[in-house]
Amino acid sequence: MKKLILIFAVLFCHTAFGQSDVLSKRISVNFVNTPLDEALKSIETKAELQFSYNAHHIASSQEINYQATANSVQNILTDILGPEIEIRTKGKYVILQKAKPQEKKDFFVMGYIEDSETGEKITNASIYEPLTLASTLSNRYGYYKIKLPRNQKDIDLRFSKEAYSTSLVNVFERTDIKMNVDLEKELREKQLTLAVTPIASVGIKKDTLPNVSVPAPQPVPIPETEKKNLASSIDISDELAFVDKTYQNGKEQFIDWFLSTKQALHRNNINDSLYRPFQISLLPFIGTNQKLSPFVANDFSFNVIAGYTGSVSKLEIGSVANIIRKDMTGVQIAGALNVVGHRTAGAQIAGAVNINIGKADGFISSGSLNLNLKDASGVNISGGTNVTLGTFKGVQIAPFNYATRLVGSQIGVFNFSHEAKGTPIGFFTYVHKNGYRRIEIASTELNLTEISFKTGTKNFYNIFSSAFNYGKENKPVFGLGYGLGTSWQYGKRFGSNLDFTGMTYLPENFDNVNYPTQQFKVSFGLEAKITKHIAVFVAPSVNFLTTSGEDLTFTEPRLLISHDIGDFYGYRSNLYTWFGYKFGLRICNKGV
DSSP: OHHHHHHHHHHHHHHHHHHHHHHHOEEEEEEEEEEHHHHHHHHHHHHTOEEEEOTTTSOTTOEEEEEEEEEEHHHHHHHHHOTTEEEEEETTEEEEEEOOOOOOSEEEEEEEEEETTTOOBOOSOEEEOTTTOOEEEOOTTSEEEEEEETTOSOEEEEEEOTTBOOEEEEEOOOSOEEOOEEEOBOOOOOOOOOOOOOOOOOOOOGGGSOOOOOOOOOOOOOOHHHHHHHHHOOOOHHHHHHHHHHHHHHHHHHHHTTSOHHHHHHHHHOOSOEEEEEEEEEETTEETTGGGGGGEEEEEEEESSEEEESEEEEEEEESSEEEESSOEEEEEEESSEEEESSOEEEEEEESSEEEESSOEEEEEEESSEEEESSOEEEEEEESSEEEEEEEEEEEEESSEEEEEEEEEEEEEEEEEEEEESSEEEEEEEEETTTOEEEEEEEEESSOSEEEEEEEEOSSSEEEEEEEEOTTOTTSOSEEEEEEEEEEEEETTTEEEEEEEEEEEEEOSOOTTOSSOEEEEEEEEEEEEESSSSEEEEEEEEEEEEEESOSOOOOOSSOOEEEEEEEEETTEEEEEEEEEEEEEEEEEEOTTO
16 A cells, blocks of 8 residues: 555656756747737747647737746746636647636725715715725715625615715625616705784774773882892803713714714714624724724624724623724623723723713723713722712722712722712712811810811811921920821701811920820810801710820829839830810811
C-alpha cells in the first residue's frame, strides 16, 4: 500500500512539474503590428509547445505590438490575450479557452429625485434599503446611486426627505437600472378662517316691557386670602417652556455631536424604525449597521472598540465606549464610557463614565462619574461622583453625591441636594431648601465659648465645632471637633436634638504631652425659637475625657462622676467622666 501511494505521488509531482514547466519556459519576443495568430505560432516555435483553441474565441487577425525579454510563457500569454482568455496545460499542449464571466454580486440603482409638483431636483434626500441597511444621499443635482446585493429576495427601496412623504419602491430586477422618483410634499394642517356676520338687532317697543327697577351694581369685596393668591399667581409658563426647550435642544445637540454630516441629514429625513437582531462594529459607523447605525434598533450590540447605535433592548458590550442615540433596556457594559440619549432601564456599568441624557432607572456603576441629566431611580455607585440634575429616587453611593431633588439616601463623603426627602449620610451634607442648619454659640462647664455649625437633614446632620478658653488657667487652650446628630420638631417653635460629638484639645502646657486631650460627649438639647431665625437652647450632657495632664478643674457644684488613672491609647492617662451642660443661642435656617 505504501508503495502504491509513493508511485502515485511521484506521478502527480511529475505531471504537475511537466504542466508548470511548459508555461514557465522563458523566451524573448518582439511583435510589431503582428497578427495574433502569427504571434501564437512564433511562441509555439520558441517554447516548443502547441496551442489548442477555438478560432471564434481568439481575435486571430488582431494586430499586436508587444516586446518581452527572457519572460515566462505564462506572463507573455496573459499580457497579449488579457483576462478574457483562460490558459490551461495538458502535457506539451496549451489550451486557450474563453474565461467564464464572473457573476457580479451586486448591482446599482441610480437616477434622479424630483419634487412631484415643481419638478425641481431634491438634494440630500435619503435613499436606503431597510434589510441590508445600504444607504446614500442625493447630490446637489438630485442624482443618487446605491449598490444593492443580487442575492436578496425582496428589495424595498425607500426614498425619504424632510417635509416630504416617504416613497417605497419595489425593485424586481437584479441588473443595473435607472429609476427616477418623484416625492410629494407632506400635507400640513390648514387653519380655517370663519367669517361671522353679526345679527341685526330687533327693535322692541318700550311699552311692551315691564317696568322693573334694576339696582346699581355694587363692588364685591375680595377676601384677603384671595388677594394674596391673585398677587402670587404669576404666569411663568412661557419661561418654563423656554427653559425646557433650551434643555431639549442642548440634549439633542450633544447626542448628535457624534453624527457625521451625512448622518445628520439622514436623521432629519428618516422616520422609519429600522431593526436588526444584533450588530458588531469596530468603530462607530464601521460595522454591520453601516452608516445607518444611529437609526437601527438592536437586541444585542457588540463593539470591538466603540460603537454608535439607535437602541439596544437586551445587551451591549464595548471594550472602550458604547453610544446609544435613543433607548437602552437590559445591560450595557463598557471599558470606559456609556452614553444613552433618551431612556435607560436596567444595568449600566462603565470603567470611567456613564452619561444618561434622558431618564435612567436601574443599577448604574462607574469608576469616576455617573451623570444623569434628568430624573433617575435605583442604585448609583461611583468611585468618584454621582450627579442627578432631576429627581433621584433610590440610593447614591460615592465620595461626592448630588441630586436636585433626593427621595431616598446618599452615602458618601460629601452629599449635596437642593431638596431632600430622605437621609443623606456622610462627612458633610448640605440640603438647600428643606435642610437642617444651625450656627450655635454656646458655653459649657469645660469651655467658655463653643461655636458649632450643624448641617444636613433633621434626621441626620453633621456637626463641626470649635472651643475657646482665652488662656484661662487649668483649661484647654483650643479645641476642634466633629460629630453627628438628629433632631425632632414640636410645632413651629420648639424642638429637641441628640448629638454625639468628639473634640481634640490643645492644653495650656503641652511640653510633655504624648498625645492630645480627647473629649467625647453625648448631649440632649431643648430648643425654643424666639424669632424665625433665632433660638435659645439648653443641653445636659455626659462627657468622657482622656488627658495626660492632671490640672483640669470643674466649677461648683461638682459634676464629676469618676476620675480614673490607667493606660488609654497606649499611654498612662487620666480618664474623667462627668455630667455637663451647654446653653446658648442658635441661628436657624428658615422653616426648620
